Amino acid sequence: PDRDAAADVKVDTRQIAVALQAMMGGVDISKFKIDGQRYDIRVKADDSFRRDAEAIRRIVLRTPGGSRVEMGSVVDVVEGLGPNSIKRYNRMRSVTIMANVAPGIAVGDAAEKFGVLAKDVMKAYPGYQIAASGMTKIMNESFQYLMFALASSIVIIYLILAAQFESFIHPFTIMMTLPLAIVGVFLGLLLTGKTFSIFAIIGLIMLVGIVTRNGILLVDFANQQRAKGVPAHQAMLMAGPVRLRPILMTALAAMVGILPVALGLSEGGESRSGMGVAVIGGLLTSTLLTLFVIPTAYLTFEGIVRNLGLVRDRVYGLFQSDEREHS
Secondary structure: OOHHHHHHOOOOHHHHHHHHHHHHHOEEEEEEEEOOEEEEEEEOOOHHHHOOHHHHHHOEEEOOOOOEEEHHHOOOOOOOOOOOOOOEEOOEEOOOOOOOOOOOOOHHHHHHHHHHHHHHHHOOOOOOOOOOOHHHHHHHHHHHHHHHHHHHHHHHHHHHHHHHHOOOOHHHHHOOHHHHHHHHHHHHHHHHOOOOOHHHHHHHHHHHHHOHHHHHHHHHHHHHHHHOOOOHHHHHHHHHHHHHHHHHHHHHHHHHHHHHHHHOOOOOHHHHHHHHHHHHHHHHHHHHHHHHHHHHHHHHHHHHHHHHHHHHHHHHHHHHHHHHHHO
16 A cells, blocks of 8 residues: 555555455355354455456545545555465464374374474474464463472472471371382373373372372371380381281272273263373372382481481580580
């Protein structure tokens, strides 16, 4: 458009664009309903008019004063090639590539393979960028939020355990069950052919609260025996047999409860089955290995604390002897 000429007759570029759209592309003015079906009523210029480039000059525009001017007086008509629409993403021109995932392939795996292929192709075109959108973007954001939730849950549970046991050491002993559960999560997903999906991460977050229960049962009983004067090694030997039954019963109840989700037999249950598999796998490995790892970790940390206490007492004794000599 010739902006100076359009300004002289008080016609803005929006009015010119609307007139072109109405005559060339058409505009919906109403809807027509018949036999339960609704149809758009679109008005546009005749094909013979739209095929003539010079016809654009004869389109009539109405000024705010009520007078009429032909479009040829405010635009220059030049034939050329160009897109019928310009799409933008983050205020930059963009081209959207859409694809459906083939059966049997996870969205994350497909997006990763496409990203590698696209980067190889884009090496020949510097200045261009690739950005995920649609379900891939939503999935990536969900993964970030869930990983933050996982880290937050670990920190919160540590703080709760530290307040409960009034110690900064015993929470580490109890939370040694978390790596054992993670091993079971990935092992279960591998054996069942499931992917590490969003639902699997949700199951992992659930495990953070479930598997620490086993360590709490062992450490709490051992601390009770320590308060009675029983040595650490003997206290943990007593805790194992006594706490074995509640550990197995609670783990078995949790696995049976989550089993329907893992089987995924309900409608849409296949997408959620990864959560059940992750919980069952994590419970299996953490329950079995807790009985061996937690006692070892408990005695190891107790030995470290005892040695640190001896060193502290020795240093304190040296300072006391120096003060007596100076006095």
